[in-house]
Amino acid sequence: MSCGERLAAELRKHGFRVTPQRAVILETIAHRGGHLTVQEVYAEARQRLPGLNIATIYRTVESLHHAGMVDLFSTTSHATMFELRDPANPHGHLICTICERVIEMELGLIQELGHIVASETEFELDAHHLTLFGVCARCREQ
Amino acid sequence: MSCGERLAAELRKHGFRVTPQRAVILETIAHRGGHLTVQEVYAEARQRLPGLNIATIYRTVESLHHAGMVDLFSTTSHATMFELRDPANPHGHLICTICERVIEMELGLIQELGHIVASETEFELDAHHLTLFGVCARCREQ
């Protein structure tokens, strides 16, 4: 089963119809991987499917988010970012407030942090989109 | 020295002119305390100083942020939030992704998390505006 077919099956499993728009959007997200903004997906996906409207991207991303297929997170700038949720690789994000680079954080570390926070507060971190802000090694040297 | 005078002195120390607009904006922030959006400050401060423009709030907040007097952080919705930086009480934020409530996190906990992250990555968390997303106790019960 190809990557596209797998995603289509995933869509149907969640009760979504598999439209050309959604196929292209999902393939774009899967192909680019990592961390994307709506604008980035729009720029790339419209080349593969001219006429694709940006409102469709927003609605698709929102739907996929509700279905648990993508995770959303905020960056220091104003755009909302998101990525495919891969059950095999849950992770978090370290975002550099200087260069805005996004670094992935291992599950083990997230769980460690989650346990500490849970033990000292009544708060339960979401391991699937834990996002921390700070300064990366590269920017700290400068 | 009153609260207003202290903030005015703080402004001058950073090389800012003390205008009526800035005085009102700072007093509003200090009075409301905690976590505010630009729109919230605008709504309240314009009542005290009619004619106050929202662009002034944005410019003031940006200036104060550069001077280290206020911290900015992102929430799940689109508005940027900020608060006065109080050197006597550095802390972080736990934001509930369901009710959007903002809970303060103690410095000790932040430092603990910061050490762990630093030891396992090359990333240095900013203790003055560490923000974590998750689900608060109240929402988890429902």
Place this chain on the structure above:
DNA sequence: GTCACTGCAAAATCTTTGCACCCAT
């Protein structure tokens, strides 16, 4: 055939910017 989905256009937010005037220093 249904109705979820899409494109389009318009609007709603949030934020930034150019410019002329004003006032804190």
Place this chain on the structure above:
DNA sequence: ATGGGTGCAAAGATTTTGCAGTGAC
């Protein structure tokens, strides 16, 4: 008197929404 700060208006960017038509099921 200087130039940093402000108001105003306009633009920019991101995101949402109403509506009519279309295509996946």
